[in-house]
Amino acid sequence: MSPLNQPYLKTEASAEDLRLRFPQYLKHGTKLDRAINAALARAVKEHRFLPSGRRIYTVVGNLGDEFIDPERPYCSCSHFFFRVLGHKDELCYHLLSYAIASESGLIDVVTFSDEEYSPFMAAVVRDIFRTLDRDSGL
Numbered sequence: 001m002s003p004l005n006q007p008y009l010k011t012e013a014s015a016e017d018l019r020l021r022f023p024q025y026l027k028h029g030t031k032l033d034r035a036i037n038a039a040l041a042r043a044v045k046e047h048r049f050l051p052s053g054r055r056i057y058t059v060v061g062n063l064g065d066e067f068i069d070p071e072r073p074y075c076s077c078s079h080f081f082f083r084v085l086g087h088k089d090e091l092c093y094h095l096l097s098y099a100i101a102s103e104s105g106l107i108d109v110v111t112f113s114d115e116e117y118s119p120f121m122a123a124v125v126r127d128i129f130r131t132l133d134r135d136s137g138l
């Protein structure tokens, strides 16, 4: 759905294309710009485990990787914990970035075997702790 009836651009979209394509997200202001830049940088990753087909999503952020669960929705970042769960904000830019990437074909899919699930999650959790450590100085 494009307000200007532009052809659907799967991977060659610019930040301006994405802003026009998602007028419903303009209310998010600078958070939308961060989310669009992250989507264009292919920061939204789908880790697909096979043969189960289970999927884990992460967003590579400025401080480190964040774990997101778009279904719930949930994000491991501090903004989500304090502002979203505290009912002061609707969502963090990671989840907004997922929404944009998912609707624009910009999710980077990486496949793993099911046996790699435990070491993968251990690495994600380590990264989340590292990010929280850096974030706590703010």
Ligand SMILES: [Zn+2]
Residues within 6 Å of the ligand: 066, 075, 076, 077, 078, 079, 080, 092, 093, 094, 095
């Ligand atoms: Zn977040």
